[in-house]
Amino acid sequence: xxxxxxxxGVLLVVxxxxxxxxxxxxxxxxxxxxxxxxGAFDTARxxxxxxxxxxxxxIKAEVRTGGESSPLKPYKVVTGQxxxxxxxxxxxxxxxxxxxxxxxxxxxxxxxxxxxxxxPPSAEVYSTAGLGxxxxxxxxxxxxxxxxxAAPEGVDTTINVDTSADSQTARKAAIKSxxxxxxxxxxxxxxxxxxxxxxxANRNRLALARAxxxxxxxxxxxxxxxxxxxxxxxxxxxxxxxxxxxxLLNKKxxxxxxxxxxxxxxxxxxxxxxxxxxxxxxxxxxHSSRDYRRAWTAFSQIESNAATAEEKAEARVQKAGxxxxxxxxxxxxxNEVRMLCQRVAEDxxxxxxxxxxxxxxxxxxxxxxxxxxxxxxxSREFMARYPDIKRxxxxxxxxxxxxxxxxxxxPEAKMVFENILAARIARDEMFGQLEPRARAAAWLAYxxxxxxDQATKLRALGILRSEFPNSEETKYAKNLxxxxxxx
Numbered sequence: 001x002x003x004x005x006x007x008x009g010v011l012l013v014v015x016x017x018x019x020x021x022x023x024x025x026x027x028x029x030x031x032x033x034x035x036x037x038x039g040a041f042d043t044a045r046x047x048x049x050x051x052x053x054x055x056x057x058x059i060k061a062e063v064r065t066g067g068e069s070s071p072l073k074p075y076k077v078v079t080g081q082x083x084x085x086x087x088x089x090x091x092x093x094x095x096x097x098x099x100x101x102x103x104x105x106x107x108x109x110x111x112x113x114x115x116x117x118x119x120p121p122s123a124e125v126y127s128t129a130g131l132g133x134x135x136x137x138x139x140x141x142x143x144x145x146x147x148x149x150a151a152p153e154g155v156d157t158t159i160n161v162d163t164s165a166d167s168q169t170a171r172k173a174a175i176k177s178x179x180x181x182x183x184x185x186x187x188x189x190x191x192x193x194x195x196x197x198x199x200x201a202n203r204n205r206l207a208l209a210r211a212x213x214x215x216x217x218x219x220x221x222x223x224x225x226x227x228x229x230x231x232x233x234x235x236x237x238x239x240x241x242x243x244x245x246x247x248l249l250n251k252k253x254x255x256x257x258x259x260x261x262x263x264x265x266x267x268x269x270x271x272x273x274x275x276x277x278x279x280x281x282x283x284x285x286x287h288s289s290r291d292y293r294r295a296w297t298a299f300s301q302i303e304s305n306a307a308t309a310e311e312k313a314e315a316r317v318q319k320a321g322x323x324x325x326x327x328x329x330x331x332x333x334x335n336e337v338r339m340l341c342q343r344v345a346e347d348x349x350x351x352x353x354x355x356x357x358x359x360x361x362x363x364x365x366x367x368x369x370x371x372x373x374x375x376x377x378x379s380r381e382f383m384a385r386y387p388d389i390k391r392x393x394x395x396x397x398x399x400x401x402x403x404x405x406x407x408x409x410x411p412e413a414k415m416v417f418e419n420i421l422a423a424r425i426a427r428d429e430m431f432g433q434l435e436p437r438a439r440a441a442a443w444l445a446y447x448x449x450x451x452x453d454q455a456t457k458l459r460a461l462g463i464l465r466s467e468f469p470n471s472e473e474t475k476y477a478k479n480l481x482x483x484x485x486x487x
Contacts, residue, residue, distance in 0.1 A: 034081075034106070037076055039100055042073055060079060078108070084336040089105060094293065124297065128301065137234050147207045202232045205224040283318065309349040310350070341358040379403065391428075391431055394420060401440065438473040442464060461481060464477050
């Protein structure tokens with residue numbers, strides 16, 4: 001997958017794969033839903049007894065007959081009704097202790113009286129109590145205390161306290177350089193040594209913590225944050241908590257970062273904007289950890305508590321991405337992923353950028369089913385519809401070139417890759433590690449070699465060597481073309 005959800009995209013995986021055939025799981029029957037089977041019995045009486053005992057533990061279940069599982073025991077006790085495997089799989093792992101441990105997911109016709117279950121409070125990632133209520137602490141004060149030029153949601157923040165111009169300049173330089181501007185760091189450290197109790201001392205500490213916490217000196221960052229946590233204002237302490245969570249994330253302490261963001265998200269004294277930002281970051285950390293159940297629950301909570309159409313759409317896109325990855329691991333179907341993508345793409349209240357990301361994932365599902373013609377068709381439709389959304393547009397262009405190559409339409413594929421190479425693509429018009437021009441150069445070299453076009457192959461490899469010497473595409477190309485003078 002190439003999207004904001006996951007930074008290592010599928011186009012790397014398929015860089016030089018040819019041939020046809022489905023790479024992952026297959027199709028879904030739209031008339032069927034998923035449920036969780038909790039037991040199978042010879043008699044209705046035995047099954048009903050389990051239903052009654054589960055009811056006392058607040059687990060709503062019912063007895064059904066038939067189904068594909070346990071054919072010798074006709075009476076099945078099941079709970080829940082889920083439209084996607086991802087939702088059922090998450091619920092299965094989040095059930096109360098009273099639920100039988102020997103439970104599994106089954107498929108049934110969508111006529112159950114049990115609606116899609118809501119995870120029990122113990123399974124929720126966030127405490128959302130008081131999320132929409134006003135607090136005495138404002139988000140603007142928190143962002144300003146932390147030295148953010150603007151809040152993550154675009155709120156302007158200016159430092160309006162008594163502070164020296166020199167320290168303010170040094171704070172900005174230290175943060176902007178991610179701690180690499182030693183002159184700025186030294187200036188802030190000197191200011192702290194001379195005036196540790198000055199009115200702007202904690203802002204200097206927070207700026208240094210942000211700078212050092214990006215990998216250069218996390219221990220010093222945490223020490224500075226500890227001082228702020230002990231003597232700072234409410235805004236400074238909140239900013240310190242937020243920055244500390246990022247320090248842990250940069251240290252690759254994913255569990256620690258998740259817990260830190262989770263704690264901020266549940267703190268009712270913190271402003272709503274800070275809590276929502278932390279909810280989103282915690283969900284992203286869970287995804288990075290490949291903790292799909294926790295990530296699904298987290299994004300589901302964000303979706304159900306969304307304050308804006310953009311927030312809801314983004315959570316839905318993320319859930320579609322999680323379902324995509326789960327299908328690649330044999331859990332679910334591509335129809336389910338397409339359904340989740342369509343839910344965003346057809347929502348007119350969703351931002352156009354989110355709809356484009358959802359539609360891009362939608363077209364990628366056909367590749368995974370080995371349907372290259374449909375992938376090509378959808379990529380062309382996509383590029384006609386979203387020429388203004390450059391990140392998704394150029395990713396779709398790469399897909400179009402790959403599909404043309406797979407379908408042996410080589411001159412057309414060559415033209416697509418040449419057009420991508422000729423484009424000027426800004427850094428913010430790319431998906432994470434996907435550099436469309438590097439990808440196009442690698443595929444063009446492969447295609448030209450297939451066409452016995454030595455001049456084009458050498459030109460494409462030269463672009464990789466000179467412009468993208470450390471890219472994954474260049475690593476692949478070096479393996480395929482070891483005779484090229486790479487040094």
